Amino acid sequence: MTTALSDPWPAPLASTSRGPLDALVSIPGSKSLSNRYLILAALGSQSVVLEGLLRSRDTELMMAALRTLGVRCEVDAREETTVTVTPPESGRFTGNVRVDCGLAGTVMRFVPALALYADGPVTFDGDAQAYHRPMAPLLDGLVQLGARVDWLGEEGFLPFVLTPPEPDELSGERHVRVDASSSSQFISGLLLAASRWSHLLRLTHTGETLPSMPHIRMTMADIQSAGGQVDLDMTGDTGQPATWSVPSSFVQLPSHVLVEPDLSNAAPFACAALIAGGTVRIPLWPSTSTQPGALLPDYLRAFGAEVSLDEDTHILTVQGTGHIRGVGQLDLGPAGEIAPTLAALATLADSDSTFTGIAHLRGHETDRLAALSTEIRRIGGSVEETADGLHFHAVSRDQLHGAVMETYADHRMATFAALLGLVIPGIDVVNVATTKKTIPDFVGMWTAMLGQENEA
Ligand SMILES: O=C(O)C1=C[C@@H](OP(=O)(O)O)[C@@H](O)[C@H](O)C1
Ligand SMILES: C=C(OP(=O)(O)O)C(=O)O
Incomplete structure (x- = not known):
């Protein structure tokens, strides 16, 4: 109650x-772990049971977004913090849908990573206050991977439509460059997208400063716990963490994960x-x-x-x-x-x-x-x-x-x-x-x- x-x-x-x-x-x-596990579970091919999941507005928005994209999120009848996530059988997410991000950074910066693998355009919107949160570097990164972005309001901010590339364009070695000085979530979102990419994907941060490095390391560790690989080269020109390399792999979280x-x-x-x-x-x-x-x-x-x-x-x-x-x-x-x-x-x-x-x-x-x-x-x-x-x-x-x-x-x-x-x-x-x-x-x-x- x-x-x-x-x-x-x-x-x-x-x-x-x-x-x-x-x-x-x-x-x-944890909000950050809950929403990463939900995304990674959706990127796999088998059901995952998440225990101790946060049930609050940011995770409800994430689960609603995943359901819209064709992912099943079933809440245990006896324990509301236990949720079973089942990815779509085809491995492709449902397009021609609208995702409400509310004011959740993890929804607005991570779900576009999934939309890259959808079968049609995905519209992203959120609270009026979310229209002020920076989005451009993430979308710039997804455009470098072949997506198209149509800004519906002010350029660089919600709302927008992300049109994924054709399936046969979702391959080949790529090197994406973005400035993540205004949010670590751009790097995390692109790493999550990279975890499904079928060839080596490299990601370089071009900015002077990079906030919230523990959250980026959390993303790396969570992808690794799903069997993926992420290497970080710390020797960039700026002296900051600079280039992440994500070799082709297949991500699947263990069948039970405790948050x-x-x-x-x-x-x-x-x-x-x-x-x-x-x-x-x-x-x-x-x-x-x-x-x-x-x-x-x-x-x-x-x-x-x-x-x-x-x-x-x-x-x-x-x-x-x-x-x-x-x-x-x-x-x-x-x-x-x-x-x-x-x-x-x-x-x-x-x-x-x-x-x-x-x-x-x-x-x-x-x-x-x-x-x-x-x-x-x-x-x-x-x-x-x-x-x-x-x-x-x-x-x-x-x-x-x-x-x-x-x-x-x-x-x-x-x-x-x-x-x-x-x-x-x-x-x-x-x-x-x-x-x-x-x-x-x-x-x-x-x-x-x-x-x-x-x-x-
Ligand atoms: O990846 C995450 O889960 C988060 C990263 C951080 O974002 P910023 O780097 O934008 O601060 C943090 O502030 C936010 O609460 C959660
Ligand atoms: C910055 C925060 O949230 P978000 O995940 O929306 O970026 C926060 O929770 O302090």
């Missing part, structure tokens, strides 16, 4: 009368321990993971948390005192999706922090650098946008005050506001339901963590 939500939602203060926070919080499946919890979505709950003071424990924390959230324990330590992983129980324990240290300079390029959550810590810290490496957050669900700056100033905080990030000035806690905080249809802006609301009285969060993009019941989890579920 999900919790009924008021709008705006009064973010609960962490209660001082109950003593320090002490909670065990189970986190739903890890979403470690980036653990961040708001873990950060609550630092802000409210107390302990938050997160079960099923993997010893190693390709998720960028694997970097979270180190980020939390930098802000003053004590973090430990019990290798027997796989419980991650995060302890904080309510006193938060500024971090000085922190390069969040590898894990930009966690930056809005860590921004709540930086806003409440006792000294300055500078986040770097996140210029590309301007093209996320909203312009996150602008959104964070506006909302931090709205509650009395002090922050400046830099060319590639944010600089937070420390302010005393009594300068910070309640307000109705906007969330810009961005799930991470909503969890950011909820974190501030733990210690700043009078924070109301507009459209907290936007958290359903990647967490089915954020408010229910939040109030349960605070021991306030009967008061919600």
Whole structure:
């Protein structure tokens, strides 16, 4: 059962009368892994059972897109996070269809990879806000593989029609060049397309910077777990990861795949321990993971948390005192999706922090650098946008005050506001339901963590 939500939602203060926070919080499946496994299962030839799949807006959009393309996605009647994916028998996806991407980067950047192998044109559309998210480098890459693109709105953005090449043109050695400095998802999408290509395909990143390298390595590892091969040559001119080579192979995921919890979505709950003071424990924390959230324990330590992983129980324990240290300079390029959550810590810290490496957050669900700056100033905080990030000035806690905080249809802006609301009285969060993009019941989890579920 999900919790009924008021709008705006009064973010609960962490209660001082109950003593320090002490909670065990189970986190739903990883968005990034769920949507990669769904795509890779669709690219195979036999059914795959995905267990622990995230069931939230981004994965519902992915499953709806796959069904439209002729892939069966059957939800287990007893366990809704178990889904069996069966690719089309012919190996070709159904064309002359329309795919709704919502605001999901993984849908708008990964599903066009499948459309390359469809039997007719595929129209891609999404939320009005998705029309601002960059798409051109991905489509440019697919055009280099023989597709045609007709932009239906502004060139370089949703909506568009992708017309795949004729089947006999889907072959031959190719070398695709794209600039992925505005999103790693262009590389991931093209690698997923390459995993089905019948000859060697090379992919070169031509830009100066490349964000979210862990997400690209996740794509490589997932293709490898499906029997494919991806090699990365790190010796490009820019000194950045430069050229990926994908030899011809046949991808088939194992018959059962277990999805890890979403470690980036653990961040708001873990950060609550630092802000409210107390302990938050997160079960099923993997010893190693390709998720960028694997970097979270180190980020939390930098802000003053004590973090430990019990290798027997796989419980991650995060302890904080309510006193938060500024971090000085922190390069969040590898894990930009966690930056809005860590921004709540930086806003409440006792000294300055500078986040770097996140210029590309301007093209996320909203312009996150602008959104964070506006909302931090709205509650009395002090922050400046830099060319590639944010600089937070420390302010005393009594300068910070309640307000109705906007969330810009961005799930991470909503969890950011909820974190501030733990210690700043009078924070109301507009459209907290936007958290359903990647967490089915954020408010229910939040109030349960605070021991306030009967008061919600
Ligand atoms: O491939 C993925 O699953 C993701 C890659 C990242 O995208 P960017 O490189 O555009 O930041 C990340 O921010 C997003 O939440 C998920
Ligand atoms: C950037 C994000 O999402 P998307 O997958 O839509 O790019 C995110 O979840 O922070």
